[in-house]
Amino acid sequence: MQLPAVAEQAHIEDLRLGDVPMQQEVELVSIDLPVELAEPLLERGVLPGCRICPVQSSPGGDPVVSVDGSLLALRRETADCLCVRLVSPFQDVG
Amino acid sequence: MDAFSSTCESCAQHREQSLVRLGLSPDRWDYLVALAGNPNVGKSTVFNELTGLRQHTGNWPGKTVVRAEGVFGYEGKRTKVVDLPGTYSLQAVGVDEEVARDFVLFGRPDVTVVVVDSTRLERNLNLVLQILEITDRVVVFLNLMDEARRNGIALDPSRLESELGVPVVTGTAREGIGISDLLEAVHEVATGRRKTSPYRVQEHAPDIEVVVSELSSIVLAAFPDVPNTRWVSLRLLNGDAAVQEAVRSGELGQLSRDDSGEVIRDTPEPERARVLDAATRLRWELPADFQDIVTARAYARAEAVASHAQKKGLVKAAFTFDRRLDQLLTSRLLGFPLMLLILGVVFWLTIEGANVPSSMLATLLVDQGHSWLKALSASAGLPWWLDGFMLDGVYLATAWVISVMLPPMAIFFPLFTLLEDFGYLPRVAFNLDSMFKKAGAHGKQALTMCMGFGCNAAGVVSTRIIDSPRERLIAIITNNFSLCNGRWPTQILVATIFIGALAPPHLGGVVSAAAVVSIALLGVLMMFLSSWILSRTVLRGEAASFSLELPPYRPPRLLQTLYTSIIDRTLIVLWRAVVFAIPAGAVIWLISNVTIGGGSVAEYSVQWLEPLGLLLGLNGVILLAYVVAIPANEIVIPTILMMTVLVTPELADQGAGAGVMFEEDSLVTTGALLHAGGWTLLTAVNLMLFSLLHNPCSTTIYTIYKETRSIKWTALATTLPVFMGVIVCFLVAQIWRLAAV
Numbered sequence: 001m002q003l004p005a006v007a008e009q010a011h012i013e014d015l016r017l018g019d020v021p022m023q024q025e026v027e028l029v030s031i032d033l034p035v036e037l038a039e040p041l042l043e044r045g046v047l048p049g050c051r052i053c054p055v056q057s058s059p060g061g062d063p064v065v066s067v068d069g070s071l072l073a074l075r076r077e078t079a080d081c082l083c084v085r086l087v088s089p090f091q092d093v094g
Numbered sequence: 095m096d097a098f099s100s101t102c103e104s105c106a107q108h109r110e111q112s113l114v115r116l117g118l119s120p121d122r123w124d125y126l127v128a129l130a131g132n133p134n135v136g137k138s139t140v141f142n143e144l145t146g147l148r149q150h151t152g153n154w155p156g157k158t159v160v161r162a163e164g165v166f167g168y169e170g171k172r173t174k175v176v177d178l179p180g181t182y183s184l185q186a187v188g189v190d191e192e193v194a195r196d197f198v199l200f201g202r203p204d205v206t207v208v209v210v211d212s213t214r215l216e217r218n219l220n221l222v223l224q225i226l227e228i229t230d231r232v233v234v235f236l237n238l239m240d241e242a243r244r245n246g247i248a249l250d251p252s253r254l255e256s257e258l259g260v261p262v263v264t265g266t267a268r269e270g271i272g273i274s275d276l277l278e279a280v281h282e283v284a285t286g287r288r289k290t291s292p293y294r295v296q297e298h299a300p301d302i303e304v305v306v307s308e309l310s311s312i313v314l315a316a317f318p319d320v321p322n323t324r325w326v327s328l329r330l331l332n333g334d335a336a337v338q339e340a341v342r343s344g345e346l347g348q349l350s351r352d353d354s355g356e357v358i359r360d361t362p363e364p365e366r367a368r369v370l371d372a373a374t375r376l377r378w379e380l381p382a383d384f385q386d387i388v389t390a391r392a393y394a395r396a397e398a399v400a401s402h403a404q405k406k407g408l409v410k411a412a413f414t415f416d417r418r419l420d421q422l423l424t425s426r427l428l429g430f431p432l433m434l435l436i437l438g439v440v441f442w443l444t445i446e447g448a449n450v451p452s453s454m455l456a457t458l459l460v461d462q463g464h465s466w467l468k469a470l471s472a473s474a475g476l477p478w479w480l481d482g483f484m485l486d487g488v489y490l491a492t493a494w495v496i497s498v499m500l501p502p503m504a505i506f507f508p509l510f511t512l513l514e515d516f517g518y519l520p521r522v523a524f525n526l527d528s529m530f531k532k533a534g535a536h537g538k539q540a541l542t543m544c545m546g547f548g549c550n551a552a553g554v555v556s557t558r559i560i561d562s563p564r565e566r567l568i569a570i571i572t573n574n575f576s577l578c579n580g581r582w583p584t585q586i587l588v589a590t591i592f593i594g595a596l597a598p599p600h601l602g603g604v605v606s607a608a609a610v611v612s613i614a615l616l617g618v619l620m621m622f623l624s625s626w627i628l629s630r631t632v633l634r635g636e637a638a639s640f641s642l643e644l645p646p647y648r649p650p651r652l653l654q655t656l657y658t659s660i661i662d663r664t665l666i667v668l669w670r671a672v673v674f675a676i677p678a679g680a681v682i683w684l685i686s687n688v689t690i691g692g693g694s695v696a697e698y699s700v701q702w703l704e705p706l707g708l709l710l711g712l713n714g715v716i717l718l719a720y721v722v723a724i725p726a727n728e729i730v731i732p733t734i735l736m737m738t739v740l741v742t743p744e745l746a747d748q749g750a751g752a753g754v755m756f757e758e759d760s761l762v763t764t765g766a767l768l769h770a771g772g773w774t775l776l777t778a779v780n781l782m783l784f785s786l787l788h789n790p791c792s793t794t795i796y797t798i799y800k801e802t803r804s805i806k807w808t809a810l811a812t813t814l815p816v817f818m819g820v821i822v823c824f825l826v827a828q829i830w831r832l833a834a835v
Contacts, residue, residue, distance in 0.1 A: 064420070
């Protein structure tokens with residue numbers, strides 16, 4: 001689902017969550033999935049504008065991300081559909 | 095009877111009917127309270143705090159096999175609480191969402207309590223706002239306030255209360271804090287002493303707003319008493335089948351009735367049709383991405399409300415213990431070995447721990463109980479056929495099922511629930527997801543598969559946690575490849591007598607255990623194989639995106655787990671098995687005792703099945719046992735023993751009589767009996783294979799039908815494993831015989 005307010009930026013910043021290294025916090029720009037697949041993510045707090053950070057990966061190489069104070073396991077394919085942008089690593093401290 | 099009172103009566107009666115349809119027993123209560131909330135917010139704890147042990151479980155969707163309901167009294171009023179399944183939203187995509195939504199809408203609870211995780215307010219408010227769209231009788235309970243404090247989150251409940259327009263109560267249910275305030279708030283809303291003015295969406299995006307208001311006025315014209323016409327309109331525009339049906343049947347108008355006896359006009363059919371037509375017509379005027387826009391707005395609103403009522407980041411959030419444990423339990427190197435170890439210990443405890451109580455129960459029910467009842471019936475002078483049918487058939491089959499099934503289940507299900515409570519099971523699903531992904535299945539199928547090792551019927555019900563229909567069907571159809579508790583005894587017995595005996599005595603136990611474990615692993619392999627085949631043939635489709643919350647590890651609550659898992663899982667599964675075992679016992683006795691021209695029906699059937707049995711490396715007795723023992727796998731071995739005695743002339747003086755199941759007195763005599771019946775190593779190996787790969791028991795078949803509501807998928811789930819079993823057994827038999835020549 002391309003959320004309207006931020007859809008254009010997604011084309012410029014084509015960084016996907018799947019490419020983000022561990023422990024690097026990023027901001028979610030948009031979710032490049034049809035609404036019925038995006039809905040479960042939204043319900044779990046993966047909302048455009050939120051801070052999201054990959055924290056570990058499964059034995060099969062799928063990521064676990066920390067979002068909104070909880071841990072969420074994703075598939076690599078899903079992570080590749082989340083358009084993100086880098087934020088300054090010190091921005092959220094304190 | 096005047097019009098006034100008949101309307102009132104039909105109104106009360108109507109509500110009762112819809113509650114019965116929703117699975118609620120129509121007993122007496124003053125107020126009905128529904129408990130809603132996201133998963134992992136401590137909803138069950140709130141439920142237990144409210145009801146204590148005055149709760150019972152019904153057979154209806156929920157977190158586990160069943161839905162829980164309970165009763166409490168407050169200021170002299172009896173209040174019934176229904177624990178709804180934990181859901182993130184009420185947009186009916188999964189079974190649980192549908193169940194929760196239907197209950198809030200059609201069950202018309204007097205109060206809906208929404209339990210909210212204070213540490214994740216935004217996300218939880220999404221559900222709260224959805225519920226407020228449907229009903230105005232809501233109380234919000236901000237649970238886990240202690241965790242919020244620890245995580246540096248400060249909340250302003252009175253601000254939240256004024257934003258939401260309904261009472262907001264804070265607390266920590268685990269420690270009983272806030273429960274009395276919650277009771278008070280529920281009571282005030284239920285009695286109507288406290289009026290609420292719920293937060294509702296006033297204005298959609300302009301092009302959507304035009305359509306919604308137009309439809310809303312048409313709905314209002316047709317159903318003048320419906321308070322939430324805007325929500326109804328939006329659902330109709332979304333093509334929500336349940337709401338469409340409520341309009342079509344006129345039930346929507348009934349929903350606004352209260353018990354005041356007010357006369358409400360029934361909406362005539364043409365007006366109802368006009369609403370539906372208008373919805374269909376107006377849908378075309380909406381922008382193509384209108385669902386996206388509505389959803390995005392809804393989340394933005396939840397975020398806005400949350401941001402007004404909380405302050406985050408007071409203390410640096412610390413999840414270090416969880417992180418460290420996760421790094422261990424889901425690590426590349428140790429994730430799998432630790433998982434196998436933990437699950438292995440659970441199975442080992444189940445098998446080892448069940449031995450003693452199982453044999454005690456068998457002694458009590460089968461040996462002593464049966465002979466005591468026989469003596470009783472002899473002294474009462476019952477005719478032989480009645481005595482045989484009731485005691486040797488029905489009673490013995492039931493006694494067998496209980497003594498074989500109850501102990502392992504009473505160990506397995508609580509252990510499994512403890513792992514679930516602790517938070518480990520989501521990690522198992524996460525570890526295994528990459529393998530399930532390759533098979534085109536869902537990661538949570540790992541959990542339903544594990545559940546199936548306890549009982550396939552319970553495993554099938556547990557597939558409700560999978561929200562995508564295609565993957566859920568795959569999980570249902572392949573659940574039978576998990577070797578269930580009912581089949582372990584067959585495996586262990588046959589492996590001990592025939593395979594363990596090949597090894598030197600001191601290694602016998604290890605070898606037979608290894609044989610049984612290989613069969614279970616073969617089952618897992620077949621599960622992956624058939625999932626893969628299904629997802630490339632009849633259940634083709636895109637792998638749904640998989641996202642799974644890994645909840646924080648929480649110390650499991652031992653006593654409560656023991657109580658609920660025994661009630662929720664063990665007793666219900668056992669009850670179903672007993673219900674199905676009773677007719678099986680009757681049939682087994684009948685076919686052994688009804689004779690036609692000198693031979694019993696069983697003997698004829700065995701002779702008739704013998705050629706097919708031999709072709710598969712089995713024999714006629716085994717096949718017949720699997721036909722008559724379809725209700726419960728537990729009675730396969732006693733049935734085989736009994737019928738082997740029946741059809742083997744040199745054994746005629748053994749056993750307890752025709753159609754009487756008996757306990758294998760010792761491994762030696764059982765082994766001798768089976769050898770005399772013509773059993774070879776091939777028979778044993780193929781019996782183990784066939785016990786893994788054959789149709790599910792009738793309890794499971796019935797459960798599959800109830801869950802899928804489809805004869806087609808039930809038939810596939812029933813025939814697929816037996817088809818595989820026949821092929822595998824046939825191939826093994828042919829290769830074996832070729833190799834032996």
